[in-house]
Amino acid sequence: MPDFISILLFLSVVLGGDRPAVSQSSDQSEPMCYDWGESREGAVSVLEGEAGWLSCPLFSHPSVYNYSSTQSTGHNLFWYRLPVGHDLEQPIGYSNKSSCSKIAMRLEVLSRDQVASGPDCAVATAPSQVIIPLQEGKKLDCPDLQDAIKMADGGDLNVTWYHHCRQYERWNMDREQKGPSLLVHLMIDYYEGLYYCKVQYQRRGRLQQFSRSINVTAVNPPSLDKNPSIIHPGKDQVFSVKQGTEVRLTCTGLFPFLESPWEIWWTIDGKTVEQLADPHFSKINRLVSYNFGDRTEETVLVIKDFWAEDLKREYNCSLRNQKGSATRRAQLEEEGSLPSVELGCGLGVTLLLMLVLFTVYHVFWLELLLLYRSWFGTDERHTDDKEYDVYISYARNSEEEQFVLVTLRRVLENELGYSVCIFDRDSLPGGIITDETLSFVARSRRLLVVVSPDYASKGSQALLELKAGIDSMALDGHLRVILVQYRSVQRQGWVRELRRARLALALVRWQGDKSRELTSRFWKRLRVELPVHRVSKEGEACTRRLQSQDSTSSQTGLITKTAKDPQKVFNSVAVAAF
Template identity: 65%
Template structure:
């Protein structure tokens, strides 16, 4: 009778077709149970059998050119696709027998090539950890075993596939930091760039036949061993407080740092000295996850979830602990019970506040002129009580132009008759026989506002309009008792503006006339203009014309009635051009 251990899934082997491979008898995977040397001394012999795909009979092996036994291994040199099947190793003597099976799979190269891989491989990659800025020698797996059977020393070729890249580098590469020495690859100085897969192909000859096999090493950089390796708790800190609410879910988060060690590590919560598993309370549960991996230094997170938190839970002791081979650290958490706010009332109040703010924003955006005029009528100051100016507005415009008709028939009429302002127009209000320059400067100085009607021909060099403009800008810049307002009757390109206008534009208010849309007194043009003009109140306390304004207009008309004939004659004669030295 022979004891049958069945088939070992852990001992399954994969080999590339056309390459060498071997099977190791799983009976010797536990040396305390079976040791090859001791079994040989007790008279046990190792026999190999196989059951090929599609066959039900066990076939024994004998040494041949392709199959050879080496202690507990059976070599296939090379392996072919029809070698796929179940292989059985049997250890027996005259009184005892044990056997175990394993599976061999021979792969075609196209079935063993991963996406973006430099070469096909069947055997899983081995892992090598190399400290940064330090060195290590990479030995191709199973190369020494092949050397024992080879006719001469094998030759090993190395290929490096950079991590997260398709590029592959074949050695010997022009680098002093990595060099091939014999069958090994020596890394003198490890950097992050040198991480990735290293393919090593062993080429050797046995009995005159050229053979080869490929192995893969996954090289990963780790932090140098000179850095501290004890675990640490990143959160919660000593002074950190978790805010919890009664009757709701509480989540206590603990994160720990574990420097790389080739040993187990652990992060866990305890409640009154018991783990969640030991407590066996359905209200408590935990979940772990990895937050970060930086050169194999791990940051792990453990979340303790408490369902339906109660005030008596504040009396419990919640501790987070981390541990590895070099030490253990524990941090106690602090809890603070928050008072629940009425969420519905709070939400409704916040929503109403946001709606009111939005409504006020829309109202201000649409009716800001009306609101500004209303504010002025309530809280504004009448400038007549604070200065000794004679005129509210001095109108400057280009003579003998379309704008002159607009000024005399529309602008002057509304300002005097509808809004109650005292208006000064040089051609109407100046006395005959005076000096043009002196009277212009006098009128501008005695006015609270200088209203400039901008046109393409306005303020041409040497004109009276330029004198008025310069006088107004100088008075505004020096004393601040006069403000200049620009009224754009027709669109004018800024490049045709005179230098004085271009320089002062940033500090001047510009009101645009928009034809028929601006004729009504309630239009945006007149509202915008009233904002820039001095405040006038009527008897009802609102802004507008009144009795005082009417008396002022009558006085102004009486003072200039004697000049009517002269003005009529002047309006019919060509415009006189006066030179003004700035």
């Protein structure tokens, strides 16, 4: 079967009056016939398997042909068709009538594959357009429903409604099907879109059906202000122009929804571009946006080869709708010219300087930050009553313990001059662990948490320290928590407190041998998070000498002697620290 069947239907009205004929049969017994050709209204499309209607275009202009008066005078309307592949229409006897008029219209029968947008949304005709204001209501009637009622047996028919190809068994309180109509009681933006209605009825004992569609558009309610307004140019805006170039003056206006005409235009010395009829001026119009019926329109006045005389003209942007109008004058000033060489050199130097500064900051941002802190940072020892700079929380009896006691403690105390609190070293025997832990954390400025796979699995001491630090930071802000990742930890291995802290806290990663030198990124990054210390040069030198002697005599030698027994290493380090 072809995609569609195209048939020319000829409609003839046999008349008794005198009307000029454009064609006449050779048989003088047949009447003259005024042939209007094919109708300009376009083809009538009908979906395959559905009912359709054809209305004679001869009666579309009642002043020419009036159907009622034509019938009352005994004239008849005839239909006949020209099938596909035929050249001549089937003849019609005119019963001694003196003249006739005829017109052809095309009927296209479309298959469902051509027009189907869903299983229940195949429609051959263009959708009707319906506008409903927001927060208001309207009744939707299926198009051509009255024609179907006239042909249905007993006038009974069944109507089914769809929205976006979806059939609702029950509509909500805002939308309700009442009889063949669909009532929209309260319009919201979600109810926009295509509505489909399928009509079924019986005619002469045979089931007939057809489908139609309605495109529903939501618009802003009429209670809102409907006066147009100029968005651009602003009241005090000045357009910079340059002689010898093409100048574009842009005017943008907002038109609230109204079912009436609107206009936006430029005038030059009181004349529109059309009235001026000067090729030196032209305009470009476009739609910028459309929102619930409110449209933002733009018109651009194009001035070719702008010269000095154009500066003396008056340019006004105007707009108008049914509710009001607005006008705004465009202010122009000539753009001063800058020497191209000086401008290019200045721009090049500026870009080069910005590139150098960006590179320096990207490479040395840690050093710059530490330098800034040393000059302008506040020494927290002078502003609080804390006893310790750092409290270190770690997993006991693990590899991290050696890292804390040998590396972290030594560098923080001996090299950087911080007061460090380690619970196993600084707590008194016989005390309550919980109370002493909370006390140490409260007396420290920083809580340094050494994150490792064993952190959450070595008892509750480390978790107690972490929770105390996070609670103190959240309540009064006098303590900051620092996360040091000694070994990588899978995401699922982080306890709940660590997962929460990781979102807001900095994480400093230990990278083995790369991080051992005091000038490495690890120690610089850690110093940024630690409190600011200002130490005089003489005191700093003295402290370094003492710390160096202590580190060499007590720790290094002791660890070397007992390196074969890891448990002795831990015990020896702890004794040396005391």
